Amino acid sequence: MIRTPLVYNPRSGHGRMDPAALLARLPGEVRARLEPVPLELPFDYEPWIRQALAAGGPILVWGGDGTLHHAGAALAGLGLPVPLGAVPGGSGNGLVRGLRTPLDPAGAVLRLLEGRDLAMDLGRLDGAPFLNLCGTGFEAEVALAFDRAQGRGLRTYVRQCVGLWRRHREAGLRWEAERPAPEAPGRLERLRAAWRGPEPELPESAWSLCFANLPQYGSGLWIAPGADPADGLLSWVRLRRPGLFDILAEVPQLFREGGRTPLRQEGRLLRAVVRLDRPCPWHMDGEPAPARDRAEITVEKGAFPMRVTSDCPFR
Incomplete structure (x- = not known):
């Protein structure tokens, strides 16, 4: 056998x-x-x-x-x-x-x-595949620092986050993007649209920017609550730099399913080319990727066979 x-x-x-x-x-x-x-x-x-x-x-x-x-x-x-x-x-x-x-x-x-x-x-960053998400800005700096750190685990991750929170600055962004057409006005679609709110405009700058296929970043952080890995779309998510008050009042919302916070802005796209005002580190699924000031983000609908359990909510 x-x-x-x-x-x-x-x-x-x-x-x-x-x-x-x-x-x-x-x-x-x-x-x-x-x-x-x-x-x-x-x-x-x-x-x-x-x-x-x-x-x-x-x-x-x-x-x-x-x-x-x-x-x-x-x-x-x-x-x-x-x-x-x-x-x-x-x-x-x-x-x-x-x-x-x-x-x-x-x-x-x-x-x-x-x-x-x-x-x-299946998402791709300049042709290279990723399963969950890719991104740049603060989270990519954290991924790079975490990869180089002595030791693993949540304590090491939090220590890297605190140090980079103090010194990381936003990057300016320019976009060429294809976004999904408005959904047909059925009852379920209206409910989804009401929950998501109006589709936001693509941001002109970002402290942290990711493109997500699934809702979670890791350690219980809900980076893209609207992401669906079987809809042929990626969620883009911009995180605003939290102030000291936000760390206590707003950051916990990122760790709650259904939590809402002005720190997080989320939209959807089919593909995009994003240009940054300087070369910045990137990551794919938390693994460091080479720095770049231009990235092409694409998604292949239904391309990746993933074995899941009966608890998986996606079809």
């Missing part, structure tokens, strides 16, 4: 990945179907994608958003032959939180093996 690969990054999260402990919590017939595979940079996923295909898919990848980003890029490079099943094992777990996958790894494995496949949109 060809076993389904459970690929994991031993360095994800806090570096305490224990596949034996995970497998011990699974029924014997499930353990017999899985092959744990440790994989670190440079992440050669190809042989394990081919094994997953021979086993009938999916490929299970246990790790953080960066590990899953590299798995998604490898799948895209091979023509997306099998679905990706994302098992949470990182510090932020933005992708799996957005898909409502259980945060317990063993529970996630069980639910994903009995789950369904979602034809998820």
